[in-house]
Amino acid sequence: MHSIPVRLPDNPYEIIIAAGSLDLLGERIKSLKIGKKILVVSNPQIFAIYGDTVVNSLQNAGFEVFSHAIPAGEDYKHLESIVHLYDTALENYLERSSALLALGGGVIGDMTGFAAATWLRGINFIQLPTSLLAMVDASIGGKTGVNHPKGKNLIGAFYQPKLVYIDPNVLKTLPEREFRAGMAEVIKYGVIWDEELFLGLEAAEKLDNLANITPELLNSIITRSCQAKVDVVTQDEKEAGLRAILNYGHTIGHAIESLTGYTSVNHGEAVAIGMVAAGRLAVELGLWSQAESDRQNRLIEKTNLPTEIPQGLNIEEIIEALKSDKKVKDGTVRFVLPSGIGRAKEGYTISADKIRNLPIHTKF
Amino acid sequence: MHSIPVRLPDNPYEIIIAAGSLDLLGERIKSLKIGKKILVVSNPQIFAIYGDTVVNSLQNAGFEVFSHAIPAGEDYKHLESIVHLYDTALENYLERSSALLALGGGVIGDMTGFAAATWLRGINFIQLPTSLLAMVDASIGGKTGVNHPKGKNLIGAFYQPKLVYIDPNVLKTLPEREFRAGMAEVIKYGVIWDEELFLGLEAAEKLDNLANITPELLNSIITRSCQAKVDVVTQDEKEAGLRAILNYGHTIGHAIESLTGYTSVNHGEAVAIGMVAAGRLAVELGLWSQAESDRQNRLIEKTNLPTEIPQGLNIEEIIEALKSDKKVKDGTVRFVLPSGIGRAKEGYTISADKIRNLPIHTKF
Numbered sequence: 001m002h003s004i005p006v007r008l009p010d011n012p013y014e015i016i017i018a019a020g021s022l023d024l025l026g027e028r029i030k031s032l033k034i035g036k037k038i039l040v041v042s043n044p045q046i047f048a049i050y051g052d053t054v055v056n057s058l059q060n061a062g063f064e065v066f067s068h069a070i071p072a073g074e075d076y077k078h079l080e081s082i083v084h085l086y087d088t089a090l091e092n093y094l095e096r097s098s099a100l101l102a103l104g105g106g107v108i109g110d111m112t113g114f115a116a117a118t119w120l121r122g123i124n125f126i127q128l129p130t131s132l133l134a135m136v137d138a139s140i141g142g143k144t145g146v147n148h149p150k151g152k153n154l155i156g157a158f159y160q161p162k163l164v165y166i167d168p169n170v171l172k173t174l175p176e177r178e179f180r181a182g183m184a185e186v187i188k189y190g191v192i193w194d195e196e197l198f199l200g201l202e203a204a205e206k207l208d209n210l211a212n213i214t215p216e217l218l219n220s221i222i223t224r225s226c227q228a229k230v231d232v233v234t235q236d237e238k239e240a241g242l243r244a245i246l247n248y249g250h251t252i253g254h255a256i257e258s259l260t261g262y263t264s265v266n267h268g269e270a271v272a273i274g275m276v277a278a279g280r281l282a283v284e285l286g287l288w289s290q291a292e293s294d295r296q297n298r299l300i301e302k303t304n305l306p307t308e309i310p311q312g313l314n315i316e317e318i319i320e321a322l323k324s325d326k327k328v329k330d331g332t333v334r335f336v337l338p339s340g341i342g343r344a345k346e347g348y349t350i351s352a353d354k355i356r357n358l359p360i361h362t363k364f
Numbered sequence: 365m366h367s368i369p370v371r372l373p374d375n376p377y378e379i380i381i382a383a384g385s386l387d388l389l390g391e392r393i394k395s396l397k398i399g400k401k402i403l404v405v406s407n408p409q410i411f412a413i414y415g416d417t418v419v420n421s422l423q424n425a426g427f428e429v430f431s432h433a434i435p436a437g438e439d440y441k442h443l444e445s446i447v448h449l450y451d452t453a454l455e456n457y458l459e460r461s462s463a464l465l466a467l468g469g470g471v472i473g474d475m476t477g478f479a480a481a482t483w484l485r486g487i488n489f490i491q492l493p494t495s496l497l498a499m500v501d502a503s504i505g506g507k508t509g510v511n512h513p514k515g516k517n518l519i520g521a522f523y524q525p526k527l528v529y530i531d532p533n534v535l536k537t538l539p540e541r542e543f544r545a546g547m548a549e550v551i552k553y554g555v556i557w558d559e560e561l562f563l564g565l566e567a568a569e570k571l572d573n574l575a576n577i578t579p580e581l582l583n584s585i586i587t588r589s590c591q592a593k594v595d596v597v598t599q600d601e602k603e604a605g606l607r608a609i610l611n612y613g614h615t616i617g618h619a620i621e622s623l624t625g626y627t628s629v630n631h632g633e634a635v636a637i638g639m640v641a642a643g644r645l646a647v648e649l650g651l652w653s654q655a656e657s658d659r660q661n662r663l664i665e666k667t668n669l670p671t672e673i674p675q676g677l678n679i680e681e682i683i684e685a686l687k688s689d690k691k692v693k694d695g696t697v698r699f700v701l702p703s704g705i706g707r708a709k710e711g712y713t714i715s716a717d718k719i720r721n722l723p724i725h726t727k728f
Contacts, residue, residue, distance in 0.1 A: 009373070009374075010373075010374060079443070079447065083443065086512060086518070086519060090512065090514055090515070090518065114482075117521060118478075118482065118509075118519055118520060118521055119518070119519065120518060120520075121507060121508075121509060121517075121520040121521055121522050122521060122522060122602075143485060144485075145482075145485060148450060148454065150454055151454070153485075154450070154454065154483070154484060155450060155482055155483065156482060156484075156485040157481060157482050157485055157486060157521060158485050158486060238486075
């Protein structure tokens with residue numbers, strides 16, 4: 001078992017990482033000294049696999065457990081789903097001392113957190129992430145929210161969980177493509193923050209699916225990635241500055257996601273492509289060595305993540321998307337760029353022309 | 365001009381009290397170093413009176429100003445009104461550095477604060493309260509929210525403003541009955557926290573409408589009441605303990621409001637009746653002297669606020685209402701009770717029988 005303390009002044013909490021520990025969840029939550037009622041929020045597919053274990057563990061620890069299902073996927077990440085969740089909270093007389101527990105990936109975590117932030121002006125919130133992306137990224141940092149018809153995550157709040165509980169074994173049921181999507185963020189932490197993590201990934205023969213990764217490496221991947229995110233967000237809880245480096249690969253990444261309608265290219269794939277592009281920019285600007293940029297790109301390839309912008313998209317469309325995302329200001333775009341393995345900085349302003357000249361359809 | 369600093373560790377801000385200073389608002393906000401865009405949220409009646417002055421002051425200080433109207437009243441205090449407000453925020457491209465400014469009473473303040481707490485995960489929020497109740501109570505303490513069809517303020521967040529700006533002169537257009545409602549909370553602060561305030565109210569000949577109150581007394585009423593609330597909430601931002609004393613008079617008060625459908629008896633009137641009842645309990649329990657309880661009740665009478673439970677309501681209905689409000693637990697109700705002028709304590713558990721025997725339809 002590994003425990004990472006998150007030392008936020010007002011809301012300190014722990015991230016627990018322990019393989020095969022799902023049935024110990026109830027006892028751990030008991031130590032939080034919260035109220036008796038817990039509402040488990042999940043989607044039907046995930047609840048079918050892990051619901052019984054989670055509910056039993058909570059009940060055995062003496063909790064009164066309720067559950068609420070939200071259909072899977074980004075399509076249901078809207079305010080109406082939150083209203084249904086409020087109704088379930090009300091029907092079961094949840095109090096401020098009660099808890100909402102998110103059992104699922106990033107979408108379930110974001111929505112459950114937002115409902116917890118806004119029901120009775122804030123009730124307890126517990127994260128049990130079931131995807132690699134949620135484990136190493138979405139469940140940490142306190143960002144919660146839902147989409148607005150006109151844009152993703154426009155409605156939301158910063159709200160910290162009381163506990164993030166990670167059992168890496170649940171990744172066994174995660175689709176391979178989603179596993180790789182999470183690995184994109186893991187590689188990101190290696191590039192921007194943690195050279196050790198990067199070296200660990202380089203030492204592995206394959207990274208493309210869970211079966212090719214030893215339990216030790218998996219544990220290190222999750223633990224070190226969580227620690228990287230914790231390091232950054234505790235230094236900048238409300239996104240005033242440093243936290244922006246977490247957006248490495250996300251500038252062009254977001255543009256690709258939005259241009260492909262958030263379907264054919266998933267978040268992790270878009271970030272992978274965005275990191276390759278940002279790495280190229282850093283090399284061109286003389287900030288980063290070609291050799292280190294190549295090492296990053298080889299990790300991305302070893303994970304079987306894309307390195308080139310999908311055929312059919314051209315750079316002008318990407319620049320247009322950056323504009324409507326308000327990332328272009330006076331003809332320049334702000335980028336996070338690396339200057340070494342484990343080192344990156346926010347705030348490089350790059351001209352649209354420079355982006356226009358990136359060889360984005362070329363293999364690195 | 366009077367400035368009250370609110371020393372919350374994460375969100376320090378100031379309450380400015382300055383009669384006739386509405387046109388200086390823009391310059392004051394400028395000193396906050398926020399973004400250029402401000403969305404003024406109000407109801408049509410209040411905006412018709414003060415909208416021009418506020419908007420001009422903001423524009424003269426260099427802000428880009430937008431406005432959004434919500435129909436007046438509790439009936440519109442729901443999530444749908446917030447969704448419309450989000451739409452206006454989106455249409456005008458508000459950014460996280462922009463601000464929502466609440467120009468109105470408690471309902472406008474609560475809703476605008478909740479929208480500010482949840483748009484883009486939190487944007488700047490400024491309170492310009494126009495009712496006495498909002499000035500001395502609702503605008504301070506960070507409680508924001510809307511009603512759920514099944515209960516008041518069930519959906520909400522704790523979210524602090526960047527500034528509370530009070531111009532007592534705006535009370536001149538406040539209906540007298542609403543003025544008296546605010547005075548109930550003022551008397552409450554005198555009883556539970558501030559003997560000086562209480563003595564000041566006793567020294568006045570009449571308190572029933574603004575015309576009978578000198579500018580000096582009005583200034584003292586607002587300043588001392590704000591200070592009382594600030595003292596309490598800065599010691600207990602998230603309502604863990606002490607803050608409960610602010611509920612003096614509210615236990616039976618809430619029951620009366622709910623039984624009369626939030627219409628025939630307004631919040632302040634219900635609190636006034638609740639304070640008389642709680643005072644009686646305190647005297648019966650030997651906590652408070654009859655003489656001091658009488659002094660409280662004379663202030664309430666001098667304000668022309670009710671002291672008796674409305675005819676047509678009986679005590680059994682009130683006990684039932686306390687039950688459904690979950691204020692009855694194992695046959696007892698928790699009360700805030702005074703033990704002197706300027707001194708009260710939370711957590712007295714009173715049996716339903718004791719409440720049953722209160723002479724609630726008798727003049728004190």
